[in-house]
Amino acid sequence: MKERLTIVKVGGAVVEDEQQLAQLLKDFAAVEGRKVLVHGGGRKATKVAERLGIATHMVGGRRITDADMLEVVTMVYGGLVNKQLVARLQACGVNAMGLTGADADIIRSHRRPPLSVDGVSVDFGFVGDVDRADGDMLARLIEAGITPVVAPLTHDAQGNILNTNADTMASVTAVALSCHYDVTLIYSFEKRGVLANPDDDESVIPTITRPIFEHYKADGTISGGMLPKIENALAAVDAGVSRVLITLATAIDGKSGTIIKK
Amino acid sequence: MKERLTIVKVGGAVVEDEQQLAQLLKDFAAVEGRKVLVHGGGRKATKVAERLGIATHMVGGRRITDADMLEVVTMVYGGLVNKQLVARLQACGVNAMGLTGADADIIRSHRRPPLSVDGVSVDFGFVGDVDRADGDMLARLIEAGITPVVAPLTHDAQGNILNTNADTMASVTAVALSCHYDVTLIYSFEKRGVLANPDDDESVIPTITRPIFEHYKADGTISGGMLPKIENALAAVDAGVSRVLITLATAIDGKSGTIIKK
Numbered sequence: 213m214k215e216r217l218t219i220v221k222v223g224g225a226v227v228e229d230e231q232q233l234a235q236l237l238k239d240f241a242a243v244e245g246r247k248v249l250v251h252g253g254g255r256k257a258t259k260v261a262e263r264l265g266i267a268t269h270m271v272g273g274r275r276i277t278d279a280d281m282l283e284v285v286t287m288v289y290g291g292l293v294n295k296q297l298v299a300r301l302q303a304c305g306v307n308a309m310g311l312t313g314a315d316a317d318i319i320r321s322h323r324r325p326p327l328s329v330d331g332v333s334v335d336f337g338f339v340g341d342v343d344r345a346d347g348d349m350l351a352r353l354i355e356a357g358i359t360p361v362v363a364p365l366t367h368d369a370q371g372n373i374l375n376t377n378a379d380t381m382a383s384v385t386a387v388a389l390s391c392h393y394d395v396t397l398i399y400s401f402e403k404r405g406v407l408a409n410p411d412d413d414e415s416v417i418p419t420i421t422r423p424i425f426e427h428y429k430a431d432g433t434i435s436g437g438m439l440p441k442i443e444n445a446l447a448a449v450d451a452g453v454s455r456v457l458i459t460l461a462t463a464i465d466g467k468s469g470t471i472i473k474k
Numbered sequence: 475m476k477e478r479l480t481i482v483k484v485g486g487a488v489v490e491d492e493q494q495l496a497q498l499l500k501d502f503a504a505v506e507g508r509k510v511l512v513h514g515g516g517r518k519a520t521k522v523a524e525r526l527g528i529a530t531h532m533v534g535g536r537r538i539t540d541a542d543m544l545e546v547v548t549m550v551y552g553g554l555v556n557k558q559l560v561a562r563l564q565a566c567g568v569n570a571m572g573l574t575g576a577d578a579d580i581i582r583s584h585r586r587p588p589l590s591v592d593g594v595s596v597d598f599g600f601v602g603d604v605d606r607a608d609g610d611m612l613a614r615l616i617e618a619g620i621t622p623v624v625a626p627l628t629h630d631a632q633g634n635i636l637n638t639n640a641d642t643m644a645s646v647t648a649v650a651l652s653c654h655y656d657v658t659l660i661y662s663f664e665k666r667g668v669l670a671n672p673d674d675d676e677s678v679i680p681t682i683t684r685p686i687f688e689h690y691k692a693d694g695t696i697s698g699g700m701l702p703k704i705e706n707a708l709a710a711v712d713a714g715v716s717r718v719l720i721t722l723a724t725a726i727d728g729k730s731g732t733i734i735k736k
């Protein structure tokens with residue numbers, strides 16, 4: 213039987229809220245066994261870019277990563293946010309190590325080709341779509357007692373850092389490690405889980421499988437931005453991840469939230 | 475007999491000059507056997523601080539690292555400079571991994587107490603004086619085929635990143651690894667080596683030992699800023715490093731420069 217490993221993905225909003233962050237770090241430190249933290253940091257990057265006089269360009273709700281913005285996200289995600297998390301986890305007794313996809317070549321990507329948005333070709337810039345994650349190297353680090361803290365940056369093996377979505381980083385890391393471990397992937401966000409009634413925080417759907425998802429999708433219970441999130445979770449489960457938990461950032465102990473499994 | 479390992483320390487000026495940097499990366503990639511790169515990045519940090527409207531305070535030629543400047547050096551050293559070096563080394567076929575002292579707890583420090591400068595007590599801020607480097611963990615990473623790329627940042631094990639001199643990072647790393655390897659530490663800088671006549675670039679002193687150093691120090695051949703540099707090199711040699719080479723950033727192949735040894 214494989215050893216258990218927990219991967220927690222935490223968004224930028226939590227990282228920037230001292231109270232939520234302190235709670236998350238405490239809870240993450242208390243997670244038993246092998247673990248990995250994957251973080252975002254979007255709002256902090258936007259703030260630093262503003263202070264540097266660099267405009268944030270968005271198309272269809274998505275950030276364009278031009279050369280200036282790539283420098284900012286490399287500084288903020290790979291430096292500021294990542295190293296502060298690492299130092300604070302060290303203080304909690306977790307032997308954390310910050311990693312981008314470039315470090316030890318753990319996650320390689322290629323630059324996203326221009327996409328058609330509303331009939332117009334849009335170049336998203338230095339955005340990386342993942343080609344492969346090196347689960348063997350990650351497992352080797354983890355077996356040395358290290359807890360990887362992964363920033364949402366990858367590389368193209370041609371010398372360029374690329375900006376990659378943090379949810380994607382979490383799922384590719386989870387899938388790559390599922391050959392070595394019994395993996396639980398936890399997406400922490402601002403709700404208590406997937407809600408049957410968006411106005412009722414108590415209406416958390418405890419378990420979602422493919423048939424349950426299809427049922428709730430057909431009757432409109434699950435809609436909007438939650439659809440791709442659950443599709444991605446189901447894809448991770450199909451690719452070998454044992455279970456995906458969608459829960460509050462302050463409730464990563466596995467006792468609440470929505471479990472997505474086979 | 476121990477396996478050979480080469481540690482190259484490169485300053486901020488080289489990192490920021492594209493031509494010199496490209497040459498250095500090529501030469502570093504060509505270094506045979508196990509290796510480590512330690513980098514600075516001071517000028518880039520000053521530039522980013524200026525753009526962010528953060529004043530750089532200096533006392534007695536030394537930077538004061540206040541809370542704002544600590545954020546800047548964490549971003550620039552740990553993020554921008556480090557990750558760009560890692561991505562470019564990956565493109566040269568070197569399996570580089572960026573590390574600060576906080577990552578895997580490799581270099582721990584304590585905040586420097588206020589010092590007396592010209593009779594006035596000066597607090598240098600978030601500057602870390604090194605307590606210990608973990609040669610065992612570094613060796614474990616190196617044996618996994620990884621080439622560490624070390625940024626001049628440490629941590630105090632209480633959740634704080636601290637700013638540490640890059641020359642110091644290189645020497646403590648070299649000493650910590652000397653239990654495991656036959657270590658050559660290369661300090662690259664703007665001269666061809668230690669010069670007997672500062673106006674004559676051809677007057678490189680090929681070898682310096684403690685007695686030779688004392689001789690040149692007494693007769694004034696070696697003076698000024700070169701004195702602490704050589705004292706540090708001799709201390710590293712006394713602590714187990716096999717040899718220290720002081721040479722041009724574009725000549726790290728060991729065929730020129732000044733060798734400091736027992």
